[in-house]
Amino acid sequence: MNNFERRFYSEPETANIPVGYLSTAKGIFEKILIDIQQVTPYATIEDILSESSDGEMQNVDEF
Numbered sequence: 001m002n003n004f005e006r007r008f009y010s011e012p013e014t015a016n017i018p019v020g021y022l023s024t025a026k027g028i029f030e031k032i033l034i035d036i037q038q039v040t041p042y043a044t045i046e047d048i049l050s051e052s053s054d055g056e057m058q059n060v061d062e063f
Contacts, residue, residue: 004030005026008022008026008029009022009026033048036048
């Protein structure tokens, strides 16, 4: 188990999520982070979590 998984599963709020959904949620987070890393490999956590300057989410044109 890597550090991300250890922290994800030990977060107190994960106790409120059914066990079957935890793996799915973790997989979604990992996919999103990998996609971001491929587009912007040197992005910081602040870059990833911040909103764009116009208040709109970025990269939603894929939907």
